[in-house]
Amino acid sequence: MQKASKISVIVTTYNRPDALAAVVEALFAQDDRNFEIIIADDGSSNNTRNCVEELQKRTPVPLLHVWQEDLGFRAARVRNLGTLAASGDYIVFLDGDCIPGRNFVSQHRKLARPGFLVSGSRVLLSPDYTRRLLDQHLDLNGLGWLQRLRLRLAGHFNKFLQTVLVLPDLGRERKRFSWRRIKSCNLAVWRRDLELVNGFDQSFLGWGHEDSDLVVRLFNAGVLRKDGAFATEVYHLWHKENQRDQESSNRAVVLKRAEDRTVQAVTGLRDIDPQEARALA
Template identity: 75%
Template sequence: MPQASTISLIITTYNRPDALSAVVEACFAQDDNNFEIIIADDGSANNTRETVAALLARSPVPMKHVWQEDIGFRAARARNLGTLAAQGEYIIFIDGDCVPQKDFVANHRRLSKRGHVVTGSRVLLSETYTRRLLEQHLDIQRLGAMEKFKLYLAGSANKFLQTMLTLPDLGRESKRFTWRRIKSCNMAVWRSDLDLVNGFDESFTGWGHEDSDLVVRLFNAGVMRKSGAFATEVYHLWHREAKRDQESSNRSVVLKRAEDKTTQAVAGLRELRASAA
């Protein structure tokens, strides 16, 4: 079965231009450069606009910036905006604080399979090392095995083997639904499957579970999961946790949709496309 030929990498960001710059620089340095970048901006201020403009001016791949008004946490809508702007048949979602390894796009392309969503994982970086990486503009992609191991031993990174080993495409598919490793900061899905379930659901307010909701609805629609572990890890830059006041109510919605076999977003790609027409 053929792999994805055209890929859009959608990077969600909000008022963290230093982190976004580190992420995009790592995207510029990918082994596979046959993709486009969409910056999906959830209402950042002008300093992010300036950073994106500078990156756009020297991007080695096609790149766009979509922006929406800042009226609260609306990551679902930002990702839908990015999706509508994307040209690729296969879409990889990452966050603007998740630095990909050099083979990130290549491995996502290798794992792509029709009727499947690939969910990856993160390597968590410490507050101290994150500050150092951003202040000194360190290139984490260039670290060798010993340097990565030292980071792990020092508690600066919570994983080591996952950054060194790339496992083959065997045993990655699951015919049963699992909640593990559902992170929209590292997820790849066919555009046709996003259209099938109406994309991310913008009715989710506040932090949490809009990513689980998407994967649940995809599964209900017959889209299976593949694990991207030991192939598509990203380095997650430290930040203070967002307010999670809506987490319990959002989770309740997802649990009900899993039980009811819901497939469609209440407010998703179709509604956003119609409002822009």
């Protein structure tokens, strides 16, 4: 069975350098070092650029930074930009406020299988614990099971078992499209499959369902889903909800594409000038 020879972790971010630093520090501590990090920046200010430059001085793996102008919420496009800058054959999308466990890369590598994507899982953190973690630079991955249980009982984690158990790669395949657990904050896709469907669709306006759209188009192209729960959990730092003005219309587009068996993005990977995907100097 083909294995991913190199993994590219694409971390999307926008004007939250403290969270981004916590995420990248956790990537530095991975038990699998055969990967690269691409910071896909949706128009952040110089504070984020300065943060990335400091991280680049001590990174143990290749760390690149791509940036696009701030023209509103354009997560689909910046993920495509990161994909074009990546050199790996297997792409893992991770949000810049989702802290991975130490085995995040190695678990995604174990679950990688041709013909499948992996839709990962997350643990939500409370506002109070998020503030403490960032202010005090707490090490989530250094917590023991009893500390994790206490955090769950205190309401600072919304899950417990997923933070202490890793289940084998059995029964994870999903034979039909489902909205359940589609989160581009933790999503792994073979690069060739992304290229097949023209990547994320940049025609989606506002927040919502550009990740579901990608998954349904991949499904229409013959790529099935695997569930990454109890294997690839990330810790999602609390933040205010994004505006969801376009959510209903975006969902309607996805449902229509599922019905029509749409495969190609209207505007996607092939519509970005490759020169734009060069890393910042």
